[in-house]
Amino acid sequence: MIKLSLGDITNSTADVIVNAANSALRGGGGVDGAIHRAAGPIIVEECKAWISKNKELPTGKAMMTSAGKLPHKGIIHTVGPMWEGGVANEDQLLAECYINALHIAFENGFSSIAFPNISTGVYGFPKRDAADVAICTVQNFLGSRKEQMKVSFVCFDDENFEIYKSILGED
Numbered sequence: 001m002i003k004l005s006l007g008d009i010t011n012s013t014a015d016v017i018v019n020a021a022n023s024a025l026r027g028g029g030g031v032d033g034a035i036h037r038a039a040g041p042i043i044v045e046e047c048k049a050w051i052s053k054n055k056e057l058p059t060g061k062a063m064m065t066s067a068g069k070l071p072h073k074g075i076i077h078t079v080g081p082m083w084e085g086g087v088a089n090e091d092q093l094l095a096e097c098y099i100n101a102l103h104i105a106f107e108n109g110f111s112s113i114a115f116p117n118i119s120t121g122v123y124g125f126p127k128r129d130a131a132d133v134a135i136c137t138v139q140n141f142l143g144s145r146k147e148q149m150k151v152s153f154v155c156f157d158d159e160n161f162e163i164y165k166s167i168l169g170e171d
């Protein structure tokens with residue numbers, strides 16, 4: 001089941017929220033900054049420990065930390081592709097972010113997950129194209145599984161919200 005909302009993802013009631021992180025898991029602005037501020041310094045420590053073992057989180061991959069001070073069951077960090085004009089496999093890499101995050105959510109037995117509009121801020125992915133990839137990937141993934149999962153797309157800006165509304169056919 002797919003849901004759409006407008007707002008700050010840290011207020012989502014989903015079991016797990018997804019962060020649009022960078023490969024160094026160093027925190028940043030945008031949704032990454034909002035999640036780190038709300039979750040607190042425990043997340044920074046968890047990310048540092050993970051990086052010291054694994055070096056980096058490659059683009060398209062995902063990992064999970066606790067949710068720190070947030071009420072969620074975890075935070076899934078994934079690294080979206082930087083837009084390079086469409087010649088660097090950006091669509092596929094963006095799709096992998098959604099797939100890998102969904103895999104982690106299923107593996108952990110969560111029943112709901114909230115996604116931000118990965119790569120559509122600082123990383124410059126065209127919003128309409130990113131929304132097409134996100135929705136199509138999630139629909140295909142959910143269609144291929146027997147288990148249910150409630151997936152929320154949490155848009156922060158009106159432009160993304162309108163795009164998602166038009167693709168999902170909501171009023």
Ligand code: APR
Pocket residue numbers: 007008009010020021022027028029030031032033034035080116117118119120121122123124154155156157160
């Ligand atoms: N809740 C939900 N969505 C948000 C929030 C929030 N609190 N704040 C921003 N957004 C939205 C933006 O409107 C944008 O559509 O998240 C989307 C992704 O934008 P960015 O956060 O800039 O992420 P991205 O484009 O993937 O760039 C990632 O930015 O913050 C750094 O460390 C991060 O280097 C990484 C890069």
